Structures are given as C-alpha cells and as structure tokens.
Amino acid sequence: MTRRHFLNHLATASATLPTLEFIAHVQAHAADLKKRQKACILMWMGGGPPTIDIWDLKPGSKNGGEFKPIPTKVPGIQICEHMPKTAMVMDKLSLVRSMSTREADHGRGRYFMHTAFRPNPTVVHPTFGSVVSFELGRKRPELEIPAFISVNAPSGSPGFLGAAHAPFVVDSNGRIRNAQLAGDRNRLMRRLEMLTVIEKNFINSNRGELPLAHRDIYKKAVNLMVSKQMEAFRVDKEDPKTIEMYGNNNFGRGLLMARRLVEVGVPFIEVGMGGWDLHQNVFNTLRDQRLPILDQGIAALVQDLTDRGMIDDVVLVWMGEFGRTPRINQNVGRDHWAASWTVMIGGGGLNNGQAIGATDKDGVACTTQTYLPGDIWATVAHALGIPTTTVHTSKRGRPMKLANGGTPIKELIG
Amino acid sequence: MWRIMLAAAVLAFGGGVVDWARAADKPFTTGSSDVLIDYINQQIRQAWKDNEVEPSPVADDAEWLRRVYLDIVGVIPPAEVVEEFLADRDPAKRSKMIDRLLDDPGYVRNWTTIWTNLCIGRQTPRRVSRKGMQKFFREAFARNRPWNEVVYDLVTAEGHFEENGAVNFLLAQMTMPDNGVQATAKTTRLFMGVQIQCTQCHNHPFNDWKQSQFWQFNSFFRQMRRIDHRKPDPKTGRLVDDYSELVFQEFTGPVYFEKRSGLMQVAFPRFFDKEVDPGPGVDRRKELGRLMIEGEKPLVAVAMVNRMWGHFFGYGFTRPIDDLGPHNPPSHPELLDRLAREFVKSRYDLKQLIRWICNSEAYNLTSRFGPNNEIDNPAAGEMPLFSHMYVRSMSAEQLYDSLIVATEAHKSGRTSWDEAERQRQRWLQQFVITFGTDENDETTTFNGTIPQALMMMNGQLIQNAISAAPGSFLHRVLSQRTSDAKKIDRLYLAALSRHPTRLESGVALRVIRATPNKVEAYQDLFWALLNSNEFIFIH
Structure with missing residues (x-):
C-alpha cells in the first residue's frame, strides 16, 4: 500500500495517479534538484532586538551603551564586540541599517514585519512564509512535509492564502508530537474511508471555507505521518560536533533543523529566538545570555551552508518586530523603537558584505534612504526566483501586490 | 414520534428540503417574548434589507442544540439530551433550553475558563494563582454577579492570591517592574475595548488617543505593589515560593513620562474628562473602578456586549472585538448602543444578555448559506450581517470537555475535581506558544493546523x-x-448530536460487517466521527 493511496481517500476530485516510472524518476533526481532548490531561513527575534547594540553601534554617543564595535571580515563594517564569530562571516551577510517602520507595538510590529502590510481589520495578510509556501510549495511535488515550518515561534497567519499555507509550528527538540501513526495502515485506511463520508456530507452542505480547509489540513497531516522526510526534524541524528557548533540550545538546534529541512526541499523556515524585549538591564542580558547564543548560531549556519555549497541558494533574514530606543531608560533598558533600526540579510546569491543605509551619530534617525519590510521581502522574493510583480487576490477579490509592492534593494541584487 | 421521523428524514436527505423563500417570511420565535429581542430582530433584518441579502432558514433542532450547548456550557450535548430535545413538541423548547443551560453547572465552568484565559492567559505566569483566579470567577458566575461589580473587583483588588483571587488579574500584568x-x-483593552498600548510612547497614529492619556490612565496603577513571599522548604531548608499578594503603596502627585523628543512630561490621574485628586488619602484604583462603571452607557458595558455578541456569532460588531472607537465604527451601531444601555439597566445581568442574544432570530439560523446571502462572509473581510450562523472552531477546552461528554467519562467519576483539572491543564499546555515578549502574549497551535490534526x-x-476497555463508552455501547x-x-448521536444519513449508516454498516474484529471497526467509526469537520466546528 503506498502513501498515495491514502491520500486519494481524502481527495475529492479523482486525481490522476502518477505512474510508477514517474515516481522513480522524481526520486532519482530529487537529490540533485534539492541541491539547487531555493529557500529562505528567517531568524525571528521575538520582542524586538536592540540593533543599536548589535549591528549599528554608536560609540561616543550618549546613546552608545556599554559595547564596543569590532572590525569584521568586510573592511569598513563594524559590529558588536560580542558577535566575534559572526564578524568572521560578515562577507556572506549584509546589514540594512535604515529600517524605518513606524509600528512600535508588539502585535502590530510582528504583523507588519512578517507580512509587509500594516494591520487592517477587513483583511488578514499572509505572513511571508505562507507566501513562499503558496508560490514554491506547489512547485515541489516531491515535498511531503509542509512548505512552511516555524521552529520555536508561532510566526503569523496564512491569511487569505488559506490554512494549507499556515506555518507548521514545531519545537527544536526534533520530535513531532503525535506524528506517530496509531495503529496500522489498514486501520488508517478504514478510518479515512469513513471520515471521508462524514467530511463530504458537511462540505456539501454549503458552510463556507473552513470545512474545506479541514480536509486539506488532514490530507497534509496524513501525508506527513507516512513520510520519510520527517527525518529532517531529527536534529538529534546529527553529529554531536555539529550540534555543538550551532549551540545545543533552542536557537542553535532550530537553525540546524532549518538546514536539514532546506535539504529535503522545504522553501521557508522560520526559527524563533525570544527574550529581546529588554526594557531593563539590556547590556548584562545581551552580553551574558542573548548574544553568545545568537553569535554562535548565525556563524555556524553561515559556515555550514557555505561548506555544503548551499549558501547561494539559501537566503537568510534576521529581524524582530522593531528595534529599541537609542536612549537608554532609567532601568538601563531600551524601549520599543521603529524609526531607525537594522535588519540583517544574507546568503541567497545576494551581493553580500554590505552595510546599506545609515543612521545619525546618536542612532535616532536615518540619514539615507529608508526601507520597509516590503523591500526586504521583495529582495527575498528576488533571491528565491518569485517574480516581484506577482499579485495575489484577497478573499474579497482585492488585488494584493507581493510584499506590498516593495522593491528589491538594488545594492543587494545588482 | 412523527417529529423524530421527520427530523431523521430531513437529515437523511442532507437537510436539502428546506423552503428558503418561505422560511424568510415567517416571524421567528424561540418561544421567549421580550421587546428587546424584537428590537434585535428588527435591527438585524433592517441590515439584511439594506444590503439585499436573504437570511438562511432557521437551523434544525439538532444543529441548534449542539451550537447552544457549545456556546453556553462549552460542551456538546449528551446523546440522551439530543434525543429528548428532538422529540420534545413544546414550541417554547428553545427558550426553555437556554434557561436550563444558564442554570447548568457547565455554565459556571465554561465562563470561568473563558475569563481566566482572558485575564491571565493559558500559560499561568509565574507567581500567579490560576486556582485563585478560577475561584473568583466561579463565584462570580455561579451567583450571576453584575458585571460592573466583577470589573470593579478585578481593578481594585488587594490581598492574598488565593484568598482574594481577583488580585491575579493584576498580578499577571505585573510580571516585571514596569510602573503599571x-x-x-490590559485593563483598558479587556474591560473597555480601548487599545492604548501604542500610546505609551507616542500619540496614536489613527485615533484621538494621546500619549498623555496613556499616562493619565497609568497613574491610577501606581499605588500597587506585589509581594512574593518565600518560605523555607522543610526538607532542604532552601527558600521556595510561597504565596504572592497585591498591596497598596503610597503614591501621590503626577507620573512622569518621556516624549519622543526626550522632553519629560507629567500626567495626573484623569479618566477621560474626569479629574481625580492626586493628593494623599485617595485610593486611585477605587476611583478608577468607580469611574469605569459610572453612567448609562459606560465603555465597560459596550465592550462586554460586543464581546458577548462575538462569542455567540464568531464576529462582534467591531473587528477586533476589543478595539472600540471612532476609528473603528461598529457594523450595527444602534443595536450595540441599545444593547449596552439595556445591559446597564438590567444591572449588568450577564444571563439576561445571553438570553437576549440566544433567543434572537439571527442566533437561531442555520450555518448553511445560499446564493442570496453568500456575500455575508466576514471571513473574507465583509461586514458581518448575521444572515446565517458563521462556522467556528471549538477551542481546545471545548474539545477536551466535549470528549468527556461524548465518551460519558464523567459518569465513571473516578478522579477528583482537582486531579481532573490538573490533567486538563497539562493537556492544554501542549498548544500554548508564546511570542517571547514581556507582555506575556501567547497564541495557540490549536488553530486548525497540522499539530491539531495530528493530535x-x-x-x-x-x-x-475510542478505547473499548471495560467501563469505557464504547464498551457500554457494544x-x-x-x-x-x-x-x-x-x-453519531454522541459525537455529532444527530442521526446518521442513510449513506453514512450504509457505509458504516458495510465496514463493520466486512471487518473481522468488530470492536476495532466500531473504534474506527468513532475515530472518524471525532476527527470530522462536523465534530470540531461549532456550526
């Protein structure tokens, strides 16, 4: 009994079964194809990271804080002294130092940065991972697991693209809860047969999209339960030295899992790292807790992707909801700040090793052209081969430009 | 008897025999009469007319019963209640059922769950007592305390987190020293539907909220302090967590805040246009609580009416339900206004509010829609017209508790309430996922995506x-x-609150007869029922 037989039970239209030869052909070439497959890894810094202390230091300013800048592999680009490993791979990364995004509330900032659209009560815009799932997932028939996976972070909503493109949210321990088939395949067949009858009855009674989405999600879940690609989640199967290199913590394991997922053809993985909402005690927390983990993880991922010849096919993005106030508050913390901050982007065949845009000497304003999340996502789309002229249609029939009509950053794609 | 057969026949043909045109003309009643219900119906009908939609027919009894159970008591109806209700020929049976559910212990449990989650989240913050919070709400809902009093208690509470459970609402917002x-x-958003979180740092981009107003509100929350008591562990001698409490601390004068420009400003306690004495001897939270619930139509009443309506229809009069104001006009402004005023006149009687909503025509319509009202689709961003019920998903709590009903696990009565609640909480935790911010905001993977399907x-x-071990539901049936x-x-009755269609029972019979192990075949049928879209959706 093949997996495709199961799926057929849940399919409403009688799908044509691919021939055995075709499947063999796909499998033989899959390894080859996957090597060239494009993907994006988003490192999501939940809470809003103080980029003024990480990527765009202001030595000599009253806002400068406690950290010193250090040189990187790229002459002229300096980053925080507590990011020494990342400094050594800076040629594979770029900094966009003039983000000006206005949304300084967690919920609104999270939405805006993930979708490129500002929140609007009448439409839910898809988080960009869902866009990539929609655009690239359907072009990868050999992919049996979801095309958008989010590790350690809830990410956002698929919005009008529908639940089939929702992030599959997992944690970094590598065990997917409840993915183990309960009972044998014959029983599953029997169960699905009866399930299909009930599902159809409800779908046909005209109750909107949710019942259809339910069917699609079950199809995906069954697909996943019987897939060998589930091994990609098993970070524990990696060489302990590799795990050590990334850092045996949620962020490090998440990035390592992301690399494994890219290797089986997943086009978008979000890896979350929380704890950046540093309203107080910002410097000690960064130095002792956040930055060592961040530095090790980013550097290991870049190195690993480079060693495997994947760095030009995998675009990396590092961002949070917003940056943090240049002014240091009375609790030695920094508050929410969206007017002038930094997003990191890298890999993906972009012209890396650049610092694009700049802020003034105190970090309170951008002194160059400013950028919006749409520009970041348009750059990512460009790197992934998704036409930036793509337009989606909301459920209400409104056209929605990819990345809210953002423009790829010319210095990066030239 | 003919009624059962008729109901079964309607279901057997997929419910397709309803006369759409006639259903729209007949004045609908659940058997309850109240001028306010007539007013609701009239207002909702007016919007149908204005928007040129025809309402869906009234839901059949099976569909409606399941819905009203899930909405009021948070679980699906037991099979025997379904049978009784379908057979009942009393024309007022719907309104009687609403009253019966409002008196059911499940009512208290359901609303305690809902409000505990709203106040302290699903993942209890450290040094907050979920038990205390639940106890407060259990008492409030059991005695049907007026909502204004409940809000007043939550905003003004002081004391030990188990003795006065109301303090847990504020304790959960005080997980770090942030000057309130x-x-x-959270207080303005949850109880008044006013979102001012952005104005902490700057004037609101879309409405009239000013940064100074945020700090005027904030100055009401400066006279409180949490004390987290510790005690030595008798075995190890090490200090471990003991109880926490919320106490009054003296604070007078203004609060200081920083403008974007770096300029320091002051803000005095002020509730909209009402100033409160900033001097000593004034308990500012008591003043705030009093001002919040004062008048003929305070925001506390509007916000609760809107939230309740949203609970029963899936969509409130505004979207989101907790963002009221001129920047976000409601879909049915006159109805919201009148309901809020009547809610205040009823002395904030929550059960009365639920009665008004559940006895309305709109609440009794089917979730099926047709060509004449398919544009009424708020999921696509349209303004809700309530011309049919909107399909929604059960919450994780509703699923868990419904499974207990479907499998009649409550009848075995093996575990204590405390133990059962612990198991329930442990199970629920698997879906909670946090955003990693200081606001303790969280979301759930019980959202119709793959983790839920796998579970x-x-x-x-x-x-x-679906166990068939001795003592289990399946064992008893078999x-x-x-x-x-x-x-x-x-x-079918136990899981979907209805009889199977002819096709459904035919397929089930064939599978069961063809399977050597009959028990397994029945387990598989029950599995299919519990996994179906019809089971997980409130419709």
Whole structure:
C-alpha cells in the first residue's frame, strides 16, 4: 500500500495517479534538484532586538551603551564586540541599517514585519512564509512535509492564502508530537474511508471555507505521518560536533533543523529566538545570555551552508518586530523603537558584505534612504526566483501586490 | 414520534428540503417574548434589507442544540439530551433550553475558563494563582454577579492570591517592574475595548488617543505593589515560593513620562474628562473602578456586549472585538448602543444578555448559506450581517470537555475535581506558544493546523476516547443487545448530536460487517466521527 493511496481517500476530485516510472524518476533526481532548490531561513527575534547594540553601534554617543564595535571580515563594517564569530562571516551577510517602520507595538510590529502590510481589520495578510509556501510549495511535488515550518515561534497567519499555507509550528527538540501513526495502515485506511463520508456530507452542505480547509489540513497531516522526510526534524541524528557548533540550545538546534529541512526541499523556515524585549538591564542580558547564543548560531549556519555549497541558494533574514530606543531608560533598558533600526540579510546569491543605509551619530534617525519590510521581502522574493510583480487576490477579490509592492534593494541584487 | 421521523428524514436527505423563500417570511420565535429581542430582530433584518441579502432558514433542532450547548456550557450535548430535545413538541423548547443551560453547572465552568484565559492567559505566569483566579470567577458566575461589580473587583483588588483571587488579574500584568504599564494597557483593552498600548510612547497614529492619556490612565496603577513571599522548604531548608499578594503603596502627585523628543512630561490621574485628586488619602484604583462603571452607557458595558455578541456569532460588531472607537465604527451601531444601555439597566445581568442574544432570530439560523446571502462572509473581510450562523472552531477546552461528554467519562467519576483539572491543564499546555515578549502574549497551535490534526488522529486523548476497555463508552455501547444500526446511531448521536444519513449508516454498516474484529471497526467509526469537520466546528 503506498502513501498515495491514502491520500486519494481524502481527495475529492479523482486525481490522476502518477505512474510508477514517474515516481522513480522524481526520486532519482530529487537529490540533485534539492541541491539547487531555493529557500529562505528567517531568524525571528521575538520582542524586538536592540540593533543599536548589535549591528549599528554608536560609540561616543550618549546613546552608545556599554559595547564596543569590532572590525569584521568586510573592511569598513563594524559590529558588536560580542558577535566575534559572526564578524568572521560578515562577507556572506549584509546589514540594512535604515529600517524605518513606524509600528512600535508588539502585535502590530510582528504583523507588519512578517507580512509587509500594516494591520487592517477587513483583511488578514499572509505572513511571508505562507507566501513562499503558496508560490514554491506547489512547485515541489516531491515535498511531503509542509512548505512552511516555524521552529520555536508561532510566526503569523496564512491569511487569505488559506490554512494549507499556515506555518507548521514545531519545537527544536526534533520530535513531532503525535506524528506517530496509531495503529496500522489498514486501520488508517478504514478510518479515512469513513471520515471521508462524514467530511463530504458537511462540505456539501454549503458552510463556507473552513470545512474545506479541514480536509486539506488532514490530507497534509496524513501525508506527513507516512513520510520519510520527517527525518529532517531529527536534529538529534546529527553529529554531536555539529550540534555543538550551532549551540545545543533552542536557537542553535532550530537553525540546524532549518538546514536539514532546506535539504529535503522545504522553501521557508522560520526559527524563533525570544527574550529581546529588554526594557531593563539590556547590556548584562545581551552580553551574558542573548548574544553568545545568537553569535554562535548565525556563524555556524553561515559556515555550514557555505561548506555544503548551499549558501547561494539559501537566503537568510534576521529581524524582530522593531528595534529599541537609542536612549537608554532609567532601568538601563531600551524601549520599543521603529524609526531607525537594522535588519540583517544574507546568503541567497545576494551581493553580500554590505552595510546599506545609515543612521545619525546618536542612532535616532536615518540619514539615507529608508526601507520597509516590503523591500526586504521583495529582495527575498528576488533571491528565491518569485517574480516581484506577482499579485495575489484577497478573499474579497482585492488585488494584493507581493510584499506590498516593495522593491528589491538594488545594492543587494545588482 | 412523527417529529423524530421527520427530523431523521430531513437529515437523511442532507437537510436539502428546506423552503428558503418561505422560511424568510415567517416571524421567528424561540418561544421567549421580550421587546428587546424584537428590537434585535428588527435591527438585524433592517441590515439584511439594506444590503439585499436573504437570511438562511432557521437551523434544525439538532444543529441548534449542539451550537447552544457549545456556546453556553462549552460542551456538546449528551446523546440522551439530543434525543429528548428532538422529540420534545413544546414550541417554547428553545427558550426553555437556554434557561436550563444558564442554570447548568457547565455554565459556571465554561465562563470561568473563558475569563481566566482572558485575564491571565493559558500559560499561568509565574507567581500567579490560576486556582485563585478560577475561584473568583466561579463565584462570580455561579451567583450571576453584575458585571460592573466583577470589573470593579478585578481593578481594585488587594490581598492574598488565593484568598482574594481577583488580585491575579493584576498580578499577571505585573510580571516585571514596569510602573503599571502592562496593567494599564490590559485593563483598558479587556474591560473597555480601548487599545492604548501604542500610546505609551507616542500619540496614536489613527485615533484621538494621546500619549498623555496613556499616562493619565497609568497613574491610577501606581499605588500597587506585589509581594512574593518565600518560605523555607522543610526538607532542604532552601527558600521556595510561597504565596504572592497585591498591596497598596503610597503614591501621590503626577507620573512622569518621556516624549519622543526626550522632553519629560507629567500626567495626573484623569479618566477621560474626569479629574481625580492626586493628593494623599485617595485610593486611585477605587476611583478608577468607580469611574469605569459610572453612567448609562459606560465603555465597560459596550465592550462586554460586543464581546458577548462575538462569542455567540464568531464576529462582534467591531473587528477586533476589543478595539472600540471612532476609528473603528461598529457594523450595527444602534443595536450595540441599545444593547449596552439595556445591559446597564438590567444591572449588568450577564444571563439576561445571553438570553437576549440566544433567543434572537439571527442566533437561531442555520450555518448553511445560499446564493442570496453568500456575500455575508466576514471571513473574507465583509461586514458581518448575521444572515446565517458563521462556522467556528471549538477551542481546545471545548474539545477536551466535549470528549468527556461524548465518551460519558464523567459518569465513571473516578478522579477528583482537582486531579481532573490538573490533567486538563497539562493537556492544554501542549498548544500554548508564546511570542517571547514581556507582555506575556501567547497564541495557540490549536488553530486548525497540522499539530491539531495530528493530535486528533494519533494523540493519547483520542486513543482514550475510542478505547473499548471495560467501563469505557464504547464498551457500554457494544455490550448492549441492539442491532449494528442502533449502535451506529448511538455513536453519531454522541459525537455529532444527530442521526446518521442513510449513506453514512450504509457505509458504516458495510465496514463493520466486512471487518473481522468488530470492536476495532466500531473504534474506527468513532475515530472518524471525532476527527470530522462536523465534530470540531461549532456550526
């Protein structure tokens, strides 16, 4: 009994079964194809990271804080002294130092940065991972697991693209809860047969999209339960030295899992790292807790992707909801700040090793052209081969430009 | 008897025999009469007319009963209640059912769950007592305390987190020393539907809220302090967590805040246009509580009416339900206004508010829609017109508790309330996922995506639900000397609150007869029922 037989039970239209030869052909070439497959890894810094202390230091300013800048592999680009490993791979990364995004509330900032659209009560815009799932997932028939996976972070909503493109949210321990088939395949067949009858009855009674989405999600879940690609989640199967290199913590394991997922053809993985909402005690927390983990993880991922010849096919993005106030508050913390901050982007065949845009000497304003999340996502789309002229249609029939009509950053794609 | 047969016949043909045109003309009643219900119906109908939609027909009894159970008591109806209700020929049976559910212990449990989650989240913050919070709400809902009093208590509470459970609402907003910023934002949003969290740092971009107003509100929350007591562990001698409490601390004068420009400003306690004495001897939270619930139509009443309506329809009069104001006009402004005023006049009687909503025509319509009202689709961003019920998903709590009803686990009565609640909380935790911010905001993976489907297909909870071990629901059904058709019917009633269609029972019979191990076949049928779209959706 093949997996495709199961799926057929849940399919409403009688799908044509691919021939055995075709499947063999796909499998033989899959390894080859996957090597060239494009993907994006988003490192999501939940809470809003103080980029003024990480990527765009202001030595000599009253806002400068406690950290010193250090040189990187790229002459002229300096980053925080507590990011020494990342400094050594800076040629594979770029900094966009003039983000000006206005949304300084967690919920609104999270939405805006993930979708490129500002929140609007009448439409839910898809988080960009869902866009990539929609655009690239359907072009990868050999992919049996979801095309958008989010590790350690809830990410956002698929919005009008529908639940089939929702992030599959997992944690970094590598065990997917409840993915183990309960009972044998014959029983599953029997169960699905009866399930299909009930599902159809409800779908046909005209109750909107949710019942259809339910069917699609079950199809995906069954697909996943019987897939060998589930091994990609098993970070524990990696060489302990590799795990050590990334850092045996949620962020490090998440990035390592992301690399494994890219290797089986997943086009978008979000890896979350929380704890950046540093309203107080910002410097000690960064130095002792956040930055060592961040530095090790980013550097290991870049190195690993480079060693495997994947760095030009995998675009990396590092961002949070917003940056943090240049002014240091009375609790030695920094508050929410969206007017002038930094997003990191890298890999993906972009012209890396650049610092694009700049802020003034105190970090309170951008002194160059400013950028919006749409520009970041348009750059990512460009790197992934998704036409930036793509337009989606909301459920209400409104056209929605990819990345809210953002423009790829010319210095990066030239 | 003819009624049962008729109901069964309607279901057997997929419910397609309803006369759409006639259903729209007949004045609908649940058997309850109240001028306010007439007003609701009239207002909702006016919007149908204005927008040129025809309402869907009234839901059949099986569909409606399941919905009203899930909405009021948070669980699906037991099979025997379904049978009784379908057979009942009393024309006022719907309104009677609403009253009966409002007096059911499940009412208290359901609303305690809802409000505990709203006040302290699903993942209890450290040094907050979920038990205390639940106890407060249990008492409030059991005694049907006026909502204004409940809000007043939550805003003004002081004391030990188990002795006065109301303090847990504020304790949960005080997980870090932030000068009451989080408490300010959460209180206004949750109880008044006013979102001012952005104005902490700057004037609101879309409405009239000014940064100074945030800090005026905030100045009400400066006279509180949490004390987290510790005690030595008798075994190790090490200090461990003991109780926490919320106490009054002296604070007078203005609060200081920083403009974007770096300029320092002051803000005095002020509730909209009402100033409060900033001097000593004034308990500012008591003043705030009093001002919040004062008048003929305070925001506390509007926000609760809107939230309640949203609870029963899936969509409130504004979207989101907790963002009221001129920047976000409601879909039915006059109805919201009148309901809020009547709610205040009723002395904030929550059960009365629920009665008004559940006895309305709109609440009694089917979730099926047709060509004449398919544009009424708020999921696509349209303004809700309530011309049919909107399909929604059960919450994780509703699923868990419904499985207990479907499998009649409550009848075995093996575990204590405390132990049962602990198991429930442990199970619920698997879906909670946090955003990693200081606001303790969280979301759930019980959102119709793959983790939920995997849990439903393979999780221990479902495996327990379809267990056929002695004492289990399936064991009892299978031990009865009835036909396979009867047994199948019983499983459908338990899971979907309706009889199977002819096609459904035919397929089930065929599978059961073809399977050597009959017990397994029944387990598989029950599995299919519990995994179906019809089971997980409130419709």
